[in-house]
Amino acid sequence: MARAYELAGDRLVALPDGEIGERSDRYPAGDRAQWTAGLAGRLAGEASLFDVLDEGTLDERGFPVDFDSTVRLRPKLDPAELAGRLRLGYDTWALRSWPHFERLREAVGRPDLRMQVGLPTGLGIAGSVLGRLRALRYAPAFAACLAREADAMAQAIGTGNLLFQIEAPAEVIVAHRLPRPAVRVPTVPVVDFARRLPVDVPIGIHLCFGDLANTALIVPSRFDRLVAFANALARRWPRSPELAYVHFPFAAGTSPAPTDLAAYRALRKLSLPSGTRLVAGFVHEEPPPETLEVLLAAIEQAGARQVDTATACGLGRRTPEVADELIRRCKHLALSR
Secondary structure (H helix, E strand, O other): OHHHHHHHHHHOOEEOOOOOOOOOOOOOOOOOOOOOHHHHHHHOOOOOOEEEEEOOOEOOOOOEOOOOOOOEEEEOOOHHHHHHHOOOOHHHHHHHHHHHHHHHHHHHOOOOOEEEEEEEOHHHHHHHHHOHHHHHHHHHHHHHHHHHHHHHHHHHHOHHHEEEEEEOHHHHHHHHHOOHHHOOOOHHHHHHHHHOOOOOOOEEEEOOOOOEOOEOOOOOOOOHHHHHHHHHHHHHOOOOOOEEEEEEEOOEOOEOOOOOHHHHHHHHHOOOOOOOEEEEEEEOOOOOHHHHHHHHHHHHHHHOOOOEEEEOOOOOOOOHHHHHHHHHHHHHHHHOO
C-alpha cells in the first residue's frame, strides 16, 4: 500500500491492500496473489464441506501451472446448507489490512481515500473451485457468503471508508462464448450480487478476460461484446449502491492493448450512468510510452470522455519491478492530458 501511494500519490482513486496474503512454502508469492487459487487450497481442507476431486498442480510461486491444473472440489452439502456454513475470509483479510491502511491514510493526509476490497462473484468462485457443471447450482451459496462478509466489513470498518470492486471474469468470459444476442444474460448474477452488498459502499466493476500467472483466458481483438456487456450491466444497475466505475481490460495478460485504433470504435456505443467513470485498462509494460499515449487519445475520443488509467488486471502477481513501472506509467498517462 505504501509503495503504491509513494508512486501514484494523490492520483489514486482508492487503494487496495495488494491482495498478497500470507506467504508459505506452498504459496511463496502469497496465498491471495493468484485470485482464488489459495482460497481453493484452503477450502480443500474443509473435509466436512467438500470432497477433493483434484488437488491441482502448482508452480514454484504457488500458482496453478495452467487453467486445467486448479483444485477441484465437490460439495457434500446442498447449496442452502453450504451457504450457511461457508467461510471465505474476505472480511478477515480486510480487517487485518485496515489498521495499516488507516495509518497510511493519516500519514499522507488523505482522509477521503477509501480502501478498495476486491470481491469475486459467486459464479467466479464456484466456477474456479467446483468446475462448470456445479458452478451454476452453487454460485448463490458463495454469493451469500460473500455478501455476509461484506456486511461484516462495512460494520467494522465503516461504509465511508470502503469501496468494493466486484470482479467478473467468469461472467465476461461467458458473455464472449454465448451467441451475441445473449451477451446480456451473464450480467444478471453480477447485478444480483451488487444488490446484496451494503447500499452505502460504492462499487466498481472489474471486467476481466481471466488471468492466471499473467496469462489471459481469452484475448479479444475488438471490444464490441465488452461494451454490450457493460451497457446491459448499466441498464440493470439499481439506484444504490453507486456504480463508481467500470474497468475495461483493453490489454490481456501478456498481450498489450491492440494498436489498431479501430478496435476501440465500439466505445462509441458505451452508455454508462452519469457519474460512473470508465477505467481504461490498457497500460502494459511492453509498448513504449508514446504508443500508450496514442492509445489513450483513441480511447478517450471513441468514448467521448476522459478516462482513468490502469492496467488490465491486478499487480499482486507481478514482480515488484514490473509493478513499479506499471504504476509509474499509469500516473504519467493520467497527467499527460
